[in-house]
Amino acid sequence: MEAAPLIELRNVVKTLGPTRVLDGVDLKIYRGEITAVIGKSGSGKSVLLKHIIGLFEPDEGDILIEGRSRAERSAAEKRELKRKFSYVFQDTALFDFLTVFENIALPLSERRDRSPEEIGRRVREKLHQLDLGDVGEKYPSQLSGGMKKRVALARALVTDPEIVLFDEPTTGLDPIRKNAVHSMILEYQQRYGFTGVVVSHEIPDIFFIAQRVAMIDEGKIRFEGTPEEIQRAADPEVRAFIEGLESPRDDLTGIDSHPIGQKRLLQEMIRLQRHEIPFSIVLLAMESRAGTERIGGHEAGQQVFKLFANHVTQNTYITDTCFRFDINKIMVVLPDTNREQAERFCRKISRTLEGHPLLDALEENAGFRYAVRAGIAQARPGLDLGDLVAEAQQGLAVFYESRP
Amino acid sequence: MAQIVIFKKPLTGLGREAILAVGYLGRLFLFFLRGFLLAFQPPFQFDKVRQQIYFIGMKSVFVICLTAGFTGMVLGLQGYYALVKYGSTSALGSAVALSLVREMGPVLTAIMVIARAGSAMAAEIGIMRISEQIDALETMDIDPMRYLISPRVAAALICFPLLTALFDVVGLYGGYLSGSVLLGVNPAFYFARAQSSVEMADIVGGFLKSLVFAAIVVAICCYQGYYTHTRAEFGAKGVSQSTTSAVVISCVLILVADYVLTTFLM
Numbered sequence: 001m002e003a004a005p006l007i008e009l010r011n012v013v014k015t016l017g018p019t020r021v022l023d024g025v026d027l028k029i030y031r032g033e034i035t036a037v038i039g040k041s042g043s044g045k046s047v048l049l050k051h052i053i054g055l056f057e058p059d060e061g062d063i064l065i066e067g068r069s070r071a072e073r074s075a076a077e078k079r080e081l082k083r084k085f086s087y088v089f090q091d092t093a094l095f096d097f098l099t100v101f102e103n104i105a106l107p108l109s110e111r112r113d114r115s116p117e118e119i120g121r122r123v124r125e126k127l128h129q130l131d132l133g134d135v136g137e138k139y140p141s142q143l144s145g146g147m148k149k150r151v152a153l154a155r156a157l158v159t160d161p162e163i164v165l166f167d168e169p170t171t172g173l174d175p176i177r178k179n180a181v182h183s184m185i186l187e188y189q190q191r192y193g194f195t196g197v198v199v200s201h202e203i204p205d206i207f208f209i210a211q212r213v214a215m216i217d218e219g220k221i222r223f224e225g226t227p228e229e230i231q232r233a234a235d236p237e238v239r240a241f242i243e244g245l246e247s248p249r250d251d252l253t254g255i256d257s258h259p260i261g262q263k264r265l266l267q268e269m270i271r272l273q274r275h276e277i278p279f280s281i282v283l284l285a286m287e288s289r290a291g292t293e294r295i296g297g298h299e300a301g302q303q304v305f306k307l308f309a310n311h312v313t314q315n316t317y318i319t320d321t322c323f324r325f326d327i328n329k330i331m332v333v334l335p336d337t338n339r340e341q342a343e344r345f346c347r348k349i350s351r352t353l354e355g356h357p358l359l360d361a362l363e364e365n366a367g368f369r370y371a372v373r374a375g376i377a378q379a380r381p382g383l384d385l386g387d388l389v390a391e392a393q394q395g396l397a398v399f400y401e402s403r404p
Numbered sequence: 405m406a407q408i409v410i411f412k413k414p415l416t417g418l419g420r421e422a423i424l425a426v427g428y429l430g431r432l433f434l435f436f437l438r439g440f441l442l443a444f445q446p447p448f449q450f451d452k453v454r455q456q457i458y459f460i461g462m463k464s465v466f467v468i469c470l471t472a473g474f475t476g477m478v479l480g481l482q483g484y485y486a487l488v489k490y491g492s493t494s495a496l497g498s499a500v501a502l503s504l505v506r507e508m509g510p511v512l513t514a515i516m517v518i519a520r521a522g523s524a525m526a527a528e529i530g531i532m533r534i535s536e537q538i539d540a541l542e543t544m545d546i547d548p549m550r551y552l553i554s555p556r557v558a559a560a561l562i563c564f565p566l567l568t569a570l571f572d573v574v575g576l577y578g579g580y581l582s583g584s585v586l587l588g589v590n591p592a593f594y595f596a597r598a599q600s601s602v603e604m605a606d607i608v609g610g611f612l613k614s615l616v617f618a619a620i621v622v623a624i625c626c627y628q629g630y631y632t633h634t635r636a637e638f639g640a641k642g643v644s645q646s647t648t649s650a651v652v653i654s655c656v657l658i659l660v661a662d663y664v665l666t667t668f669l670m
Contacts, residue, residue: 082545093540107544
């Protein structure tokens with residue numbers, strides 16, 4: 001039986017001025033998952049998010065949270081419910097008359113159920129995690145755009161919310177910062193298990209952190225499913241939208257993007273079936289070991305990941321394909337290669353990584369520790385693509401670790 | 405038939421406008437009432453009220469003194485030349501004091517505070533609205549009426565009578581400056597007549613006016629800012645319109661309310 005959704009939108013209709021922004025939206029959001037809401041600009045994504053938190057009331061339809069609609073709750077229950085939510089606004093919505101410290105403290109201090117010492121401790125912890133340690137006394141207008149985004153994230157996470165709604169948390173950030181924010185959201189979600197709804201334009205990067213994707217178009221949900229499903233969707237409208245935003249190269253690492261890699265895998269599968277030419281895949285996962293409690297750690301991580309991807313491509317042949325598989329994973333497709341040769345390839349990477357000057361420098365500067373795990377799988381006739389990838393994922397074993 | 409249409413059109417228009425105006429006043433009153441009642445709900449926001457008193461009251465002191473000084477001086481001047489024809493310049497003190505305490509004090513104080521603090525209030529709250537700061541408060545389970553409006557309502561109700569009192573005193577000395585120091589009315593007569601002619605009822609009436617004006621000013625200025633997003637114009641244009649309407653509507657309503665109150669107080 002399918003688990004009951006945490007949030008369920010049933011036929012939600014909303015008209016703002018002359019436009020019918022939401023025209024019968026049905027959407028289910030499950031507990032402990034990150035759901036990405038994608039769609040063209042002005043398709044009603046933010047309005048949808050505001051309905052979930054209760055800033056907007058639907059004209060028609062209903063929004064059920066934990067199986068009950070907002071309308072049937074008492075005032076006290078509504079307040080109780082509101083405290084489970086946090087909202088990260090697109091334009092940060094920081095209070096310009098309060099300092100950064102006061103901004104982050106506000107959701108706690110107005111609840112008046114904690115001592116000032118405890119609030120101070122928690123705010124300082126968040127300031128530290130988001131590398132805002134030295135700007136606590138400044139006002140939002142004195143900060144850069146990227147820093148304001150981080151303050152907004154800190155303010156949303158300081159209450160330890162159960163449900164976090166992100167309205168384009170990475171718009172306007174450079175690829176490293178953007179990936180660092182995604183990686184941080186993912187890590188937080190895994191650590192604290194909150195339910196996340198992320199409105200985003202970052203395709204395909206958002207697919208790396210979302211378990212479910214919903215595409216909204218002309219006020220309706222056009223597609224709902226997993227990231228893999230949406231990338232294989234047959235609906236021409238969905239295809240056109242996704243392909244229009246996807247570039248053949250990953251914008252962080254410069255290696256091939258996920259869909260290009262998938263196509264290459266399919267081609268190799270066909271070659272194997274038709275001509276019995278073997279191939280292997282190597283999955284390289286870079287994992288953090290220390291330093292990622294702060295966003296600076298994530299940024300350094302993304303930078304190391306970028307260098308690592310560069311390093312891997314330098315060690316491949318022109319016939320090999322190297323593509324970004326996940327937020328921290330690279331997949332290398334090695335044609336005409338058996339398992340043994342693939343293992344040799346891994347050893348070569350590990351050996352040359354040992355004295356890599358760029359990686360050494362980064363390790364020392366950011367206090368960031370990482371490990372690389374590798375999983376190898378050789379394609380065999382009769383083994384389908386999904387199983388091949390799963391085999392590589394299961395076989396992930398540490399093959400390089402940075403100095404402690 | 406055609407004649408009826410000619411009469412009908414302006415009448416329906418007038419009716420529509422009247423209904424809109426009454427609706428607006430009703431919403432305004434409920435808005436004020438909510439802000440007022442929330443100010444008495446614990447936990448009290450002393451710190452925020454103190455900040456607003458500083459902003460509305462303390463920072464208006466200089467402007468109030470300046471306008472009060474010159475208003476008093478011009479009253480002294482005009483009063484002198486009116487009274488000198490009848491040879492009763494000794495009554496200058498009562499003329500200046502009564503017009504200040506009953507009318508000039510409350511009305512001009514209110515108008516100066518609108519210009520200085522009311523417009524700023526409308527703009528500040530309007531900007532908070534368009535930059536989603538008010539929505540952000542709601543998502544944090546903080547009532548924006550309580551957090552933003554109540555402290556301003558409380559502060560305005562405290563500041564207006566005090567500023568009016570200051571206006572009256574400074575104005576009285578302004579009248580003394582032009583009447584006695586420059587034009588030679590006996591200062592002893594001036595102050596004695598001022599003291600004897602002003603009764604407690606005048607002072608209470610003046611304060612009552614200032615309280616009503618405080619309510620009108622704070623309600624309109626906060627309301628205009630708070631509902632900036634419901635305007636046809638968005639963004640900075642919406643805020644500028646809100647600020648303009650806040651100033652114009654509150655000035656007009658102050659003068660209307662002054663007339664109504666005076667009728668009842670006389």
